[in-house]
Amino acid sequence: TVNGQRLHATLLESYRLSLNDDDKQVRLWFIEETKRYGCxxxxxxxxxxxxxxxxxxxxxxxxGMGSHLDTQPAGGxxxxxxxxxxxxxxxxxxxxxxxxxxxxxxxxxxxxxxxxRFPPAMLSSxxxxxxxxxxxxxxxxxxxGVGLKEELQRIDFLGDAPCDYQKNSLSAHFxxxxxxxxxxxxxxxxxxxxxxxxxxxxxSIELRGREQHCGTTPMNSRADTLLCAAKMIVKVNExxxxxxxxxxxxxxxxSTPQAINTLAGRVQFNIDARAxxxxxxxxxxxxxxxxxxHVASQEGVKVEKWDKFWNSPRTVFDRIAVDAVRKxxxxxGFAFVExxxxxxxxxxxxxxxxxxxxxxxxxxxxxxxxxxxxxxxEDIQAGAQTLLGAVLHYDQL
Amino acid sequence: TVNGQRLHATLLESYRLSLNDDDKQVRLWFIEETKRYGCxxxxxxxxxxxxxxxxxxxxxxxxGMGSHLDTQPAGGxxxxxxxxxxxxxxxxxxxxxxxxxxxxxxxxxxxxxxxxRFPPAMLSSxxxxxxxxxxxxxxxxxxxGVGLKEELQRIDFLGDAPCDYQKNSLSAHFxxxxxxxxxxxxxxxxxxxxxxxxxxxxxSIELRGREQHCGTTPMNSRADTLLCAAKMIVKVNExxxxxxxxxxxxxxxxSTPQAINTLAGRVQFNIDARAxxxxxxxxxxxxxxxxxxHVASQEGVKVEKWDKFWNSPRTVFDRIAVDAVRKxxxxxGFAFVExxxxxxxxxxxxxxxxxxxxxxxxxxxxxxxxxxxxxxxEDIQAGAQTLLGAVLHYDQL
Ligand SMILES: NC(=O)NCCC(=O)O
Ligand SMILES: NC(=O)NCCC(=O)O
Numbered sequence: 166t167v168n169g170q171r172l173h174a175t176l177l178e179s180y181r182l183s184l185n186d187d188d189k190q191v192r193l194w195f196i197e198e199t200k201r202y203g204c205x206x207x208x209x210x211x212x213x214x215x216x217x218x219x220x221x222x223x224x225x226x227x228x229g230m231g232s233h234l235d236t237q238p239a240g241g242x243x244x245x246x247x248x249x250x251x252x253x254x255x256x257x258x259x260x261x262x263x264x265x266x267x268x269x270x271x272x273x274x275x276x277x278x279x280x281x282r283f284p285p286a287m288l289s290s291x292x293x294x295x296x297x298x299x300x301x302x303x304x305x306x307x308x309x310g311v312g313l314k315e316e317l318q319r320i321d322f323l324g325d326a327p328c329d330y331q332k333n334s335l336s337a338h339f340x341x342x343x344x345x346x347x348x349x350x351x352x353x354x355x356x357x358x359x360x361x362x363x364x365x366x367x368x369s370i371e372l373r374g375r376e377q378h379c380g381t382t383p384m385n386s387r388a389d390t391l392l393c394a395a396k397m398i399v400k401v402n403e404x405x406x407x408x409x410x411x412x413x414x415x416x417x418x419x420s421t422p423q424a425i426n427t428l429a430g431r432v433q434f435n436i437d438a439r440a441x442x443x444x445x446x447x448x449x450x451x452x453x454x455x456x457x458x459h460v461a462s463q464e465g466v467k468v469e470k471w472d473k474f475w476n477s478p479r480t481v482f483d484r485i486a487v488d489a490v491r492k493x494x495x496x497x498g499f500a501f502v503e504x505x506x507x508x509x510x511x512x513x514x515x516x517x518x519x520x521x522x523x524x525x526x527x528x529x530x531x532x533x534x535x536x537x538x539x540x541x542x543e544d545i546q547a548g549a550q551t552l553l554g555a556v557l558h559y560d561q562l
Numbered sequence: 563t564v565n566g567q568r569l570h571a572t573l574l575e576s577y578r579l580s581l582n583d584d585d586k587q588v589r590l591w592f593i594e595e596t597k598r599y600g601c602x603x604x605x606x607x608x609x610x611x612x613x614x615x616x617x618x619x620x621x622x623x624x625x626g627m628g629s630h631l632d633t634q635p636a637g638g639x640x641x642x643x644x645x646x647x648x649x650x651x652x653x654x655x656x657x658x659x660x661x662x663x664x665x666x667x668x669x670x671x672x673x674x675x676x677x678x679r680f681p682p683a684m685l686s687s688x689x690x691x692x693x694x695x696x697x698x699x700x701x702x703x704x705x706x707g708v709g710l711k712e713e714l715q716r717i718d719f720l721g722d723a724p725c726d727y728q729k730n731s732l733s734a735h736f737x738x739x740x741x742x743x744x745x746x747x748x749x750x751x752x753x754x755x756x757x758x759x760x761x762x763x764x765x766s767i768e769l770r771g772r773e774q775h776c777g778t779t780p781m782n783s784r785a786d787t788l789l790c791a792a793k794m795i796v797k798v799n800e801x802x803x804x805x806x807x808x809x810x811x812x813x814x815x816x817s818t819p820q821a822i823n824t825l826a827g828r829v830q831f832n833i834d835a836r837a838x839x840x841x842x843x844x845x846x847x848x849x850x851x852x853x854x855x856h857v858a859s860q861e862g863v864k865v866e867k868w869d870k871f872w873n874s875p876r877t878v879f880d881r882i883a884v885d886a887v888r889k890x891x892x893x894x895g896f897a898f899v900e901x902x903x904x905x906x907x908x909x910x911x912x913x914x915x916x917x918x919x920x921x922x923x924x925x926x927x928x929x930x931x932x933x934x935x936x937x938x939x940e941d942i943q944a945g946a947q948t949l950l951g952a953v954l955h956y957d958q959l
Contacts, residue, residue, distance in 0.1 A: 238819035239773065239827075281821035308820060345778040365777065367822055376636065376932040379811035379834040380762065381742040381904035384802055391812055392799055398792035405781055414776035415788055416817070416826050422635035423705060423814050424678035425764055425832045426905075427931040435822045437776040507778035508823075534824040535773040 167254045167553055169546025175250045176242050183235040183277035184212070184313065189320035191234045195249065195274050202256040204272070208324030209333060210299055211289035212276040212317045215326075218256055220269040220560075226334035228266075228556055229519075230255060231273030231290070231511055232342060237281045241538020243343045243528060249274055251341040251549035258553060266560045268336055275511040276322075282307045284435070285367050285475035290511035292328045294518050299328060330518040337486055338515035339555050340523045341548040343540055345508045347531035355547040356494045356501040357525030360487060362480040362513050363505060364446040368436040368453075370397070371470035372461065376422065376430035391420050391429040393464035397457045401436055404452045411449045412507070413438040441505065443479050480513045486522035486559065493554025494524075499547050508533075520559075524551045564651045564950055566943025572647045573639050580632040580674035581609070581710065586717035588631045592646065592671050599653040601669070605721030606730060607696055608686035609673040609714045612723075615653055617666040617957075623731035625663075625953055626916075627652060628670030628687070628908055629739060634678050638935020640740045640925060646671055648738040648946035655950060663957045665733055672908040673719075679704045681832075682764050682872035687908035689725045691915050696725060727915040734883055734956050735912035737920045738945040740937055742905045744928035752944040753891045753898040754922030757884060759910050760902060761843040761876040765833040765850075767794070768867035769858065773819065773827035788817050788826040790861035794854045798833055801849045808846045809904070810835040838902065840876050877910045883919035883956065890951025891921075896944050905930075917956075921948045 181187040192214060196206055199216035207215040217227050232248025252272035259270065275293075280286030283305040291297040303314035317323035326333055349357050374390030398415045405413035417435040438453060440446035454471065461468045494501045504525055515521045526548035529539040578584040589611060593603055596613035604612040614624050629645025649669035656667065672690075677683030680702040688694045700711035714720035723730055746754050771787030795812045802810035814832040835850060837843035851868065858865045891898040901922055912918045923945035926936040 237773075237821055237824050279821070280823065281819070284822055286823060345775050347780075363777075376634075377929070378742050378905060378931045379813060380760075380809060380836050380906065381928065381930065382809075383744075384799070384809060389799075389811070391815065392795060395792040395795035395812075398789060399796060402781070402786075402789055412777060412779075412781060414786070414825060415792075416776060416824055417820050417822050418788065418815060418817050420813070420815050422678075424634055424676070424931070425681055425814050425834050426677065426683060427634050427813055428811060429813050430932075437822050439777050508775060509777065531778065532774065533778065534775045534821070535827070 167258055167546055167549040169542045172250055172254045172549055173542040173545050176246055180236045180238065180240055181234060182238060183279065183282045184316035184320055188235055192274065192322060195234065198253055199256060199272055202260040204256065207326045207333060208322060209326040209328040210324060211292050211302060211328040212322035212324065213289050213293060213328060214274045215271045217269050217271045218259065220266040222267055223269055225268050226336045227269035227271035228559055229271045229273050229335040229338040230552060230556060231275055231338055232340050233275045233278030233511060235277055235279050237279055237534045240536035241533055243538050243540050244533050245278055247343055247526065247540065247545055247548065248341045251552050254549045255553045255556060268560055270556060278511055283313045286509050287511050287514055290514040294330050294514035296514055335515065335519045337519050337559050338512055338521040339552055340510060340512045341552050342510055342523060342525060343528040343533060344525040345528065345531065345533040348502065348504055349525065349527035350531060352502055354500045354502050355527055355544055356499040356551050357504040358487060358490050358494060358501050359482065359506050359523035359525055360503050361482050361505050362509060363439050363441050363507055364443050364479040365477040365509055366438045366446060366450060366473055367475040369470065369472045369474055370434055370436065370468065372432045372466050373469045374430055374466040377428045379426045379428055387428060388465040389428045390432045390466055393461060393466040394418065394432040394434055396460045396464065400456050400460055401453060404456055408445065408449050408452065411440045411445060413449065413453065439507065477509055477513055480516050482516055482522045483520035486520040489555040489558040490522045490524055490551060492558055493551045496554055497550050499551060524548050564655055564943060564946040566939045569647055569651045569946055570939040570942050573643055577633045577635065577637055578631065579635060580676065580679045581713035581717055585632055589671065589719060592631065595650055596653060596669055599657040601653065604723045604730060605719060606723040606725040607721060608689050608699060608725040609719035609721065610686050610690060610725060611671045612668045614666050614668045615656065617663040619664055620666055622665050623733045624666035624668035625956055626668045626670050626732040626735040627949060627953060628672055628735055629737050630672045630675030630908060632674055632676050634676055634931045637933035638930055640935050640937050641930050642675055644740055644923065644937065644942055644945065645738045648949050651946045652950045652953060665957055667953060675908055680710045683906050684908050684911055687911040691727055691911035693911055732912065732916045734916050735909055735918040736949055736952050737907060737909045738949050739907055739920060739922060740925040740930060741922040742925065742928065742930040745899065745901055746922065746924035747928065749899055751897045751899050752924055752941055753896040753948050754901040755884060755888050755891060755898050756879065756903050756920035756922055757900050758879050758902050759877040759906060760836050760838050760904055761840050762874040762906055763835045763843060763847060763870055764872035766867065766869045766871055767831055767833065767865065769829045769863050770866045771827055771863040774825045776823045776825055784825060785862040786825045787829045787863055790858060790863040791815065791829040791831055793857045793861065797853050797857055798850060801853055805842065805846050805849065808837045808842060810846065810850065836904065874906055874910055877913050879913055879919045880917035883917040886952040886955040887919045887921055887948060889955055890948045893951055894947050896948060921945050
């Protein structure tokens with residue numbers, strides 16, 4: 166069995182936007198740590214790190230246990246990190262008990278899962294799965310215009326292994342993650358057996374109105390771009406409320422020229438839109454576009470760009486992999502519930518290319534992407550224990 | 563009489579945020595240029611430049627002709643620049659005609675009139691007039707956190723003359739400026755005799771909600787700071803429409819953490835609010851604060867800062883100075899109209915300390931703070947000619 170105390174102690178205090186100096190440090194730590202449990206390492210062209218512990222048959226691809234070590238700009242310290250540390254804990258247990266599995270077992274750190282620095286999210290598992298082109302991903306830029314590939318080079322993590330599910334395959338992918346929602350807490354259960362992930366769209370919208378003097382331009386002869394954006398943000402919220410089960414949010418906004426006495430002439434903002442099914446998301450998409458274009462025409466502002474730059478369709482996880490999780494939770498005596506995830510995860514992309522399943526653990530108040538994110542040692546232990554059992558079950562299959 | 567063609571040719575193509583490298587260049591040009599017409603120079607602690615052409619009695623303070631050479635981030639090339647160049651044109655005419663006035667005559671370039679880089683506007687004429695403390699003004703920061711004093715030092719324009727209306731006085735202040743409004747164009751008149759300036763408030767508002775996951779946080783359990791700000795921006799607009807003659811605008815917004823999948827936890831924005839009288843502005847102020855605090859409480863977001871950091875009360879210009887302008891326009895045969903200015907000007911602060919008046923010239927479509935800003939050579943000539951006459955009249959008085 167896994168050691169919950171020691172596992173909790175491995176959680177890190179610092180925050181790591183993808184590929185910054187702290188991300189480099191945690192990657193070096195990940196490699197050092199997994200070396201101790203007999204792992205060899207592959208770093209691919211997206212900086213994904215595969216720490217592989219050999220099995221009895223090393224001709225078959227490893228069973229992966231993946232998640233991510235990057236974080237949102239300010240926390241939390243569980244989102245992603247719990248998954249990678251649970252994978253390491255499994256390696257430790259195998260090592261301490263001198264267990265050699267049939268298949269090799271890999272702990273995986275996927276690059277830039279959050280997408281907070283380089284949108285979209287799950288970028289590098291997406292390249293691995295063939296959902297995004299490598300060249301396109303390398304050219305992703307952060308808010309300061311710094312490119313992903315140059316940052317990979319700068320921190321020495323531009324590997325030469327192909328980032329490709331065919332040339333660097335996995336037999337399966339299991340992922341532990343905090344729930345980031347309220348269900349486990351409300352039902353007082355310690356483990357969520359994740360059956361899939363809802364559908365997601367990300368948009369970038371660019372508006373063009375007119376720079377005008379705030380002190381001399383009559384209220385009724387303005388093309389006020391920021392006012393138009395504000396009305397759109399309010400409308401995004403209204404539309405989301407009107408579509409059952411849907412979520413839609415605006416969290417990023419850039420207004421220029423940012424002078425107090427000059428009306429904004431250009432505004433860019435992003436929308437994050439989600440729904441439980443692809444059909445519902447398509448409906449939400451249509452409503453958003455129609456309503457927002459209507460606001461723009463009323464305000465005399467031009468929609469210069471309407472870019473739906475990311476769509477992640479609804480994901481349904483593999484039955485056998487999910488069964489392995491369910492069986493493991495049962496064997497360990499954890500009461501569980503089946504959950505469809507609201508957040509995207511690297512498992513969304515691995516699910517396209519190998520049997521995949523996820524284990525959710527309880528987190529306080531369902532809070533994440535916030536320094537207040539918190540899970541107890543017991544909850545973390547339950548997740549890692551379920552991961553250990555699921556991997557061993559799958560290995561037997 | 564002034565030469566309109568040569569005057570128009572002196573307008574500059576580049577844009578100069580206060581105290582940047584281009585501002586340094588134009589300041590060196592201003593000094594070189596005014597030297598040719600017999601001027602001595604005073605640079606004060608705010609970088610204001612007084613180019614003084616001696617008169618017959620140099621014991622009395624100069625009659626000032628001021629405006630500003632800084633611009634908004636992207637234009638226009640008339641706002642401020644026309645005023646300084648008109649002043650230089652007057653010096654040229656005096657010089658070419660070997661006229662020695664009774665009082666010394668000064669062309670003045672006031673620092674950071676726009677307030678686009680270092681809010682508030684009219685900062686350095688404000689220090690000169692005793693409306694702002696020198697130390698406070700020196701500590702103003704731009705969006706990147708760079709301080710005004712360090713920028714003055716960097717471009718070698720931190721002078722040692724006191725920035726003080728008592729130690730470096732003026733006998734009067736006249737200013738030519740584009741109207742930045744539609745009245746002269748609509749009435750087909752070339753000169754506006756400015757009788758005063760409306761009242762202005764600038765605010766900085768800081769909101770604190772909760773960083774939450776956009777993909778997992780139910781729509782009805784959010785404290786979405788950017789949504790709250792958007793509702794406030796819409797409300798600012800509604801309130802302005804409801805108060806006759808009032809203007810209120812939001813053009814600057816900063817949202818953090820700027821990650822597409824994390825609801826903003828902190829938002830800062832500015833409000834520019836104006837009204838024709840102090841009473842009306844006070845009413846607008848109350849309405850804005852009440853309505854916006856109401857939005858915040860409905861959204862579960864905290865107003866962490868409500869900072870009305872600048873108030874410029876309604877200004878009424880000096881009767882004798884305004885008469886000098888009126889008489890000059892009449893003498894030159896320009897049809898004119900009396901106007902209360904919507905925009906603030908350095909003359910607002912000089913008006914507190916010496917007789918002050920302004921001359922507006924027509925500008926296309928009333929457009930300003932925009933690269934499309936435009937005035938004809940004829941309009942510019944009319945402004946400078948009126949300035950010349952007003953200064954000579956005042957000098958006789
Ligand atoms: N788990 C998680 O927060 N991933 C980021 C991708 C998303 O926005 O859902
Ligand atoms: N003239 C001008 O645009 N001055 C800037 C101060 C203001 O915002 O009114």
